[in-house]
Amino acid sequence: MHFGTSAIIAVLGITSLSAAQEPVKPPLTHRIITATRQVSLFNGLEKELLQNVQSKNQKAIESALTDDCQIYQPDADPLGGPDWIDSVMAKDFSLKSFMIRQVSVVDLGDSAVVNYTRVQEATYKSKPANGEFFVVDLWKKAGGLWKLASRYVSRISSTATMPKGPIPPTGKQ
């Protein structure tokens, strides 16, 4: 067997294993939901944070993060809050558009686990940085304000594009 063939088989094997992390993947249900109050709240906070990234509003971003906020991504060291802010404030990063959906919130009183899917169109060093991501955020309440304490990001796809026309209700909203 050629080295190339072996490599492809190995890559496919790893890919299929990673795609089958859970034994059952239920279908996305065709339904329209009434969002909970927390979903409405955190949907707003997540959008606000992304809008501040878009507009490079460093002060607003800083005020939305706890002092010890950490960002976790696959195959990368955890990124501290200030380093993450530096990366999104960099001139060579531009978040052009985004959409978040399938927001879910586990309410734990003074903290909340929020997960959602984010689609974004962005550029980094003049190259496309588009993608669809699954995000899990831990928010903590401090002084009556919710602040992002940690974020876990995994990439679903690199080719996600924003919808151009009206979004039909799919149950994802």
Add this chain to the structure above:
Amino acid sequence: MAAPLGKLKFGLAFVLVFLVANGLFAQKLREHNAGPGEKMVPAGDGHAVPAQAGPIGQAVVTGNGINYNGGPVLKGNPVPIYIIWYGNWNGTGSNTQATVNLIDTFLGANALGGSGYERINTTYGDTTGNVSGNLQLSKQVFDTGSQGTRLRNSRISAAISAQLTSGALPTDPNGVYLFLTSSNVSESGFCTQFCGFHTSQTLNGADIKWAFIGNVDRCPSGCEIQTTGPNSPAAGVGGADGMVNVITHESEEAITDPDLNAWFDSAGNEDADKCNFKFGPTQTAANGARFNQTFAGHNWMMQMEWENSRGGGCDQTLGGPFFTN
């Protein structure tokens, strides 16, 4: 002397005409005073007039912040409502017959159906007519737990289907089936993503519109407006009032977007989504709970609905002022 008298008559006539015109103009101004949140539109003569609520008789009107996407609406007068009470409704807290009675009243004759609130839905239609603004409970059944206490969509479908195939409930593609669960029943996503949802699917050979609404006492912080509602049997038992609010939301949407292809905006939000957990001005009941509607001998706390006229907005009654929260 004739000439001066003629001038006097002319002058008096001029003053009279001026006063009449002035009075009419003042009346006009009074009519134009807008209430709080009331939408004004140009009258074409330089003045603004309150926009008329409607459009009854015009099936599809757009440009009010929500779009028509070609599908049908439910036009029954009234739209029949069927309830499947699932789980233990002979329990404690809000899992009781009192909740059953309250919701039966809410959806019964001379209650939600035909109210000024429900008539907001008459601003929606399809190519053959408008929503009637009337709905009424037609029949209800009890299922103490045929599918267990950990539900998912397929199990709810199975439970509804069983009622249709047995004939306990009619198979009615023009009705809305409400699947109401007691607080010991879980449904994937209930309380973390949603307080309820609506959908449509083929059951017993017909396109059945159904909605899930769980007892929100399972997650008061996520789905209840207040822990003690205007109809609470005791302090802190707000499940029935919370369910009333979600029933309102789902029934409105199931009527204006029954097959998920009729009325929603560019972000996919249906009429009730656009006013989710927005109530407008409220009053305080004797037990301290807030309410914003009164009919059928009860006070109710219900979210506003999106009116598809006068530019669009959330209001408590057809033609009423719009409010943002």
